[in-house]
Every structure is written in structure tokens, then in C-alpha cells.
Amino acid sequence: MGAYRAPLADIHFLLNDVFQADEVFAAMPETEEVTKDLVAAILEEAAKIAEQMLSPINQSGDQEACHFDNGIVTTPKGFKEAYEAYSEGGWSGLTGDTNYGGQGMPKVLSAMIEEMFFGANSSFCLYTILTTGATLTLTHHANEELKNYFLPKMFSGQWSGTMCLTEPHAGTDLGIINSKAVPDAQGSYGITGTKIFITAGEHDLTENIIHLVLAKLPDAPAGPRGISLFLVPKFLVEKDGAIGAANNVNCGSIEHKMGIKASATCVMNFENSKGFLVGELNCGLSNLFTMMNYERLSMGLQGNGLAESSYQIAREYAKERLQGRAASGPKLTDKVADPILVHPDVRRMLLTMRANTIAGRALSLYSAFQLDISRFHPEKTVRKRADQLVSLLIPVQKAYCSDRGFESCVLGQQLLGGHGYVAEWGLEQNVRDARISQIYEGANGIQALDLMGRKTVRSDGELWALLVEEMNTFIESQKNNTEMQSHLAKFQDLIQEVQVTTDRVIANAKNNPDEIGAASYAYMDLMGLTLFCFMWQRMLAAAYIARAAGNGNKEYLEGLIKCGVFFMQRLVPKSKSLVAEINAGAESLMALTASEF
Template sequence: MVSYSAPLDDIRFVLYDLLDYDGRIAGLPGFEEASRDLVDTVIEEGAKFCENELLPLNRSGDEEGCIFENGVVRTPKGFKELYEAFCEGGWNGLALSPDHGGQGLPKTLQFVLTELICSTNLSFGMYPGLTHGACNALELHGSDEQKATYLPNMIHGRWTGTMCLTEPHCGTDLGLIRTRAEPNGDGSYKITGTKIFISAGEHDMSENIIHLVLAKLPDAPEGSKGISLFVVPKFMVKEDGSVGPRNGVACGSIEHKMGIKASSTCVMNFDEAEGYLVGEAHSGMAKMFTMMNVARLDVGMQGLGLAETAYQSAAAYAKERLQGRSLAGPQHPDKPADPIIVHPDVRKNLLTMKAYNEGSRALAFWVAMAVDVAEKHPDAAKRQEADDLVALMTPIIKSFFTDQGFETTNLGMQVFGGHGYIREWGMEQLVRDARIAQIYEGANGIQALDLVGRKLGQNMGRLLRRFFHPVQAFIEENQNDPQLAEFVAPLAKALSRLQQSTLWIAQQGLKDPEEAGAAATDYLNLFALTALAYMWARMVKVSLAQTNGSESNGQTPEFHEAKLATARFFFQRLLPKSSGLFAAIMTGKAPLMDMKEAAF
């Protein structure tokens, strides 16, 4: 069994000390009641639910998996009851619209809850996670009638939601979809086609499932410009809002996967199923991106959540496992061997995990607060600035967090040695569960292309300024502080490399798109390392102030000493990777593209 306790001290440190939740979020319109006291209560109760209810079913859910028989999907033992408790506790509607039954709390809290859920039972989290995305899409793009029909039950959790994009012959290139929508003449449409890899497409935990489906009308233009979005319920909804007869949509099979086995991944067949157009015709891609962008941030949190459990489990094991003696001489002469945490390589693994996790958490919550500001701030300019930052950072969070999530779970397994490879310890499940996050919601290579192909040049580089300007301002403000010198100087070098590579990609990419494509993944990782360096430098400043006698918000001196030690490890052992990434970017496309296809 893995070891996990919600990292509430670090969450509070990031929210309150580092990012000023009280000043930035609690005062926004609609969040007047979302005080620190309420936030503390929510995250503490959320932590208890995740630790006490979700975590105990994680391993059994993985071992049992979902079962498909006669068109019906049964989730593992205890999942249905767990889901009912989740919904009755109000967790499903935490940050969803109060206009339709949600609690309307800040999205920042949803990010926190998502991390806790993913740390304890990722498969379970897929079901409400998909529903949240569908609710957001309907809230923004659905008609008043559609909102009234579907949202109250979806927000409560009585009904769940999906997004149906991928087809057997097309994944990333959705312009190739063949699912068609034929008008019925009464405002409804007949939806026919097959969708694959549909998470939560069929299961036994809710009384209805509301599918959001991409399809093409008979007069649709070619490619992605011809895609429309439809809402297709599993069961028809009667005029009184109750569930009616079965619609023409059915699960054909479920996938047998490497991980997240308690999450049903379905082939969905639509056979003249009745559906309803969401918004304007031929504008489905833009609407579905509303759902996908939220999902991409959620997937990034999946990587962080699994990485946190891997770190805690590995750290606990390293303190208990006795093997060999310290290179500096016996540290526990009363025992037959020293715990493996005395060994430099084990410490390197643990510090790598800890540094990436804590830096990623800070970056994630910084972006989470920008999501709330973009939605609620009374100043339109502030809303735009925040929205720009979210758009810029979404592919970075999705890609880097999931890459590091997989790397960190692997490091955790390495700390366990042979025991990590054995099912009973739980580490191998973390590795298997983490792997899919690098693939779905847009494979990480696609995220890198999105960053260099769309985000860099958008609005004449306006999005980049939302990151470059605050980082440069922090450097200028703190570069003469002797206590911060060892952190600010390498941050400045990393930012300089990022700016130089940005200019190089912009110049070369205009002449040859393959140059931008060849640099994309290395550039995204360079950007992510620089962003984490910015977060770590800011955390250092806060911890230094509190170790120098400033008031601490509940953290112990040991907490801040550990922060400073972890920061030094990040800047001295991890951030130097940025120079290698920069060198790789500047070599151009030749090392990749000169190889003849036949030679592969």
C-alpha cells in the first residue's frame, strides 16, 4: 500500500504566503464568502475524503477493473457507493455554477481538490472530471433550454458527462471525422458514427450520461471548419426532467489498458441517436476546446497528484529500508544496516521528486488563480491578462507535469528497488496510471506544437509578455539582495536563454515551419524549467523572510529550512538542464530531418 497524506502545509504555504489568495481571489465578485477559513475547511475535509474513502479503493479498483457484459459496464466493487458519497458531499459541484446548483467556489479550490483526488484514486477522478468539462462547455455555449435540461443533474452528479471526439481513423486531426448529423426537421438531429477512447462513456454510477459529440452536418465544409457540437443523452429526457427511453447510443466494447483500469474507456456507437446542436453550426471545434483546455489543465494535475504519492511513498520507504552502510560510516550502528536514505543516489532521486512536485504545485496554483481572475475580475484588462497567462501556460502544464509525473513515479519505483516492481507495494500502479497522461487530451508533442505554433505569435506575442514581464520585474527587484543572489542569478540566465530561443524560433519558424516543430518539445521544457525557477525563487524569498523573523502562517522553521534546501537542489542540479535544452534548440532541424525515411 502506498503512503499518502495530503500536503496541506505546502498547499497553504503556496495559496496564502506565496500567491496571496486573500488579496487576489477572496475579494473577487462572487467569491466574497470564500474566505481563508472556508478554504481551509474545504481542503481539510477534501483531504479526509480522499485519504479515507478514495485511497482504500485505488488498488482494488485497479485489480478488479471495469467489466463489460451485454452492453453494460460495471465499475469495480465500491465505486458506485463511493461516487454517491462524493456527490452527496457536494464535491462534484464545488466550483460549478451556482445558477444550476453548484457551489460557485473559486476554480483554485477545484485545482487543489483535483490534485488530492489524483493522488488517491485517479481512475475514480475520471468520472467527475469529464462531467466538469462537459458542464463548462454547456455553461458557456449551450442554450438556456439545454442548460436547464442538463446542468442541474450533471452538477449534482446524478448524471455524468463525456466528450466524444476521437474516431478509429482520426485522433489529433479531427477534421477527418466521419460521424454525421442529419437534421430531423424538428430542431433535433440523427447522430451516426463511432467514437473510440471515450472515458466514462458507459458505466453504472449515474442514471444518465450526457455525451458531447463532434459530428458533421450534410452541408459541412471540409476539415475542422465543418465540425459541429451536439449534446446526445444516453437516455432521452422527458418534459418533466425525468429519464425517458434509451437513445440510439451504446457501448460496443471497453479497452483493456495499461493503467487507470477502474476508469471505463469505451467504444461508443451512435446509431441515429437523437442529438441537439450546441450553438452555431460548424463551430464545434472552438466549443470543444473550452472543454479540452480545462481537461488539459486537469491532466497536468493528474501528473502532479501521482508524483506526490510516489514521492511520499518513496521517502517513507527510504527511511525504513535497511541496506548497506553510509559511505561516510555507519549512521545507525545499533542496527544491522543503515536506512537507504543515507545514500547519495537515493537522496538525489527523492530531492528530484520533491523539487519538481513543489515547484509544479506553485506553478499550477498560480495559473489556477489566473483562471479565477480571468472569469471574475471587474477590470476587463485584468481579465484579459489573466486569460492570456492561462492560454500560454496550459500546454506547458499539461505536457511538463505529465512528463515529470511519469518520471517521478519511475524514480519512486527505483527507490523501492525490486519491491517497487511488485504489485503489493502499489508503486507499479502509479507508474502505469501515470503513463496515459502524456498521451490523452493531446499528446505532449502536440502540446509543444500548440505552444510554438499558436501561442508564441498570438496577438503579436502578447501572451508571452504575461510571463516574461513579471519574471523580469522580479529579477530586477531582487538582483541586489545578497541572500537571493544564488537564486536570482541562475533564474536570470534561464530567462535569457528562453528569450533568445523564443526569438530564434520566431525568426526561423517564419522561414521554415519544420524548424519550429523540431525545437518545440525542447522549447516547452526550457519554458517549464524557467517557470519553475521563477516559482522557486519566489518561494525562497518568502521562506527567507519567515526564517528571518517575519510572521509565519503555521509553518515550522523546519518547513522553511526544507524549502531552502530543496530550492538549492533545484537551482544547482535541475535548472542547469536548461542550458542543454537551449543548445539542442539552437542546432535547428537538421539532426532530425536530414535522415532519409528509408533509413529508419
């Protein structure tokens, strides 16, 4: 199995040449100390953890998996030690609020670290990002007392967190959950119910686990507007912060699943467990949704990380595996065959992986920058604009990066032939581990519906118009860059294609509500392709500038430019079939009766 290498060259190129991270951070008082050198030093350390600590226990963790015995969950060998090192290094609180022991670093930085950790060991990374998600929710919605009790120990990594939303009968439709919260005499609540599929619900990595649980008061309004959010610790916490009595929170079993086998996916039973209200009553779902953009970004990053890992293995294999001869004549005449890299179809697979993986990384960074600007920028109008962009970008980043990530893992597996199907090289594990990123945190079909329905039709195209402004500003900035002109012409055609399609779906949806769901997935794909194309324009422009100035590694820049040309010539034309699919409308989808299926 190939050892994972953190893609630092790409990350530095994107941060410094493409997005000018220094300038963005310098414009915001809370991030002005996040200099290029500091970012480089932190990324370097994170890369060491990914390569030297997490990657070596990835395959063994998959083979051993989590173990369940009478309510106790044991993680595979090496996970506890890796987690201790992770906590001691201060990684748990990297982006946390500095008032409670966090380090206040921007999301841009933690996004790249998450990508590395997911690429090196997705199961391990899940334990960490669930805690980050829970702390973010508490920071924004919990009262001071709860924050003071819980956040410092979560930021130090001593305690971990979970998100307990799903129930056996309620996944996408959380409005119908059954878990109950009954007020008690102390102003807290007795929480009773069963949650399923809870990542890191029980494990042996931390001394306490802080669950964020959705439940309803007995007299709550029906549907999503009656849901409240509660903090329910595994062990109660004494006044002095010490661990107290067990809180009737029990793990009933863990799932046996396709991938991420070293991540404990738990059935959690709450039996009159003491819970503390987070935020206002009946606002649980909307409070959680304010954090959803961060959570969803992580799932796209899982796709990117595993795609990168798969690309690295496939690239080395393609250079070494000798099969057949090049169509243009033998290349290695002293060998029995040429490396499979000589074959155009092998290059198609490798270049598709590379082109989509770096574009996915760029899109994730672009989205993370908008999240940081919406949080830290001193001007309200700038924050608002970034927030609007985030709401359009995130469903696409989540769904398109996880879909392309899975596709890259499968392409890598295909490139290795039979050796991709067996366990030794790690590709089959990547395929299994990547698959879940398309399902959890809102299945990708739901992301597409969110993009098409709420973000496009309901906003009457306003958010799309904002993105068009961003893209046009960039195009305008490149009008004197001769090397970019043919790429920009294609990009402008694509924007125009999306504009016409968007207008048409908005108009059709007024007559038939099924048009939204019928168009949604292909529209998400079209938007993803357009955003990847935008990212490629930015990467190509930066690479041409660096090459002309003689900056950076020449071979790296040449490879990047050629990959960009491949993307523009061979992947962008896929927009045509997506537009045709969207234009076909709802009729053929809705024509069959249930018994005709």
C-alpha cells in the same frame, strides 16, 4: 502499499504565503466570500475523501478493473458507494454556475482537490472531471433550455458527462471525423457514428450519462470548420425532467489498457441517436477549445497527484530500508546497515521528485489563478491579460507536469528497487496510471507544438514577453531581500537564455517551417524548467520571509529552502542541453528518407 496523505501543508503554504489567495479573491466580487477559513474547511473535507474513501479502493480497483458484459459496464467494488458519497457531499457542482445549482467556487480550489483525488485514485477522479468538463462546455455554449434540463442534475452528481471526440481514424486531427448529424423535424439531430477511447462512456455510477459529441452535418464544410457539437443523452429526458426512453447510445466494448484500469474507456456507438446542438453550427471545435484550458490543467494535475503519492511512498521507504553503509561511515551502528537515505544517489531521486512535484503544484495553482482572474475580475484589461497568460501557461503546465509526474513515479519505482517493480507498494500502479496523462487531452508533442507554433512564433513572442513582465515584476519586488540575490541572478540568466533562444527560433522559422516542430519539445521543456524556476523563486522568497518572522513549521520551511537550493543548483543547469538541442535545428531530424528509417 502506503496510504495516500493529502499534501495540505504544501497547499496552504502555496495559497497563503506564496500566492496570497485571500487578496486575489477579495479583489473580485464573485469570489470575495471565498475566505481563507472557507478554503481551509473545504480542503480539509476533500482531504478526508481522498484519504479515507478513494485511496482505500485504489489498488483493489486496479486489480479488479471495470467489467464489460453485453453493453453493460460495472465499476469495481466500492466505486459506486464512493461516488454516492462524492455526490451527496456536493462535490460535483463545486465550481458550477450558481444559476443552475452549482456553488461558483474558483478553479484554484477545485484544482487542488483534483490533485488530491488524482493522487488517491486516478481512475475514480476521471469519472468526476469528465462531468466537470461537460458542464463547463454546456454553461458557456448551450442554450437556456438545455442548461435548465441538464446542468442541475449534473451538478448534483445524479447524471455524469463525457467528451466524445476521438474516432478510430481521427485523434489529433479531429477535422477528419466521420460522425454525422442529420437535422430532424423537431429541430434536433440524428447522430450516427462510432467514437473510441471515451472515458466514462458507460458505467453504473449514475442513472444517466450526458455525452457531448462532435459530428458533421451532411453539407458541412470540410475540415475543422465543419464540426458541430451535440448533447446526446444516454436516456432521453421527459418534459418534467424524468428519465425517458433509451436513445440508441450503446457501448460496444471497453479497452484493456496499461493503467487507470478502473476507469471505463469505451467504444461508443451512436445510431440515429437524438442530439441537441450546443452553440452555433460548425463552431463545435472552437467552442470545445475554449474549455480545453480547464481540461488540460487537469491532466497536469494527474501528473502532480501521482508524483506526490509516489514521493510519499518513496520517502518512507528510503528512511526504513537498510542497505549498505554511508560513504562517510556507519550511521546506525547497532544495525546491520544504514537506511538507503544516506546514499547521495537515493537523495538525488527523492529530491528530484520533491522539487518537481511542489513546483508542479505551484505552477498548476498559478495557472488556475490566471483562469479565475480571466473569468471573475471586474476589469476587462486585467481579464484579457490573464487570458493571454493562460494560453501560454496551459500547454506547458499540461505537458511538463505530466512528464515530470511520470518521471517522479519512475524515480520512486527505481528508489524502491525490486519492490518498486512488484505490485505490493503501489509504485508500479502509479507508473502505469500516470503514463496516460502524457497522451490524452492532446499528446504532449502536440502541446509543445501549440506552445512553439501558435503561442510563440505566431504571436511573434508577445505572450512570452508578457510572462517576462510578470517575472521581472517579481524580481523587482525582491531587490531588498538579500537571501534571494544569488537565486535571482541565476533566474535572470535563465530568462535571458530563453529570450535569446525564442528570438532565434522565431527568426529561423521564417526560413524553414520545420524549425518549429524541430524545436518544439525541447522548447516546451525549457519553458517548463523556467516556469518551475519562477515558482521556486516565489516559494523561496516566501519561505525566507516566514522563517525570518518565525511563522509556520520551522522544519517544513528548512526542508523547503534546502530543496529549493537543490533545484537551483542541480536541475536548472539542464537548460544548457535543452538550448543546445533547440539550436541544432531541423536538419538532422529531416535528413533521413522514409526507407532509411
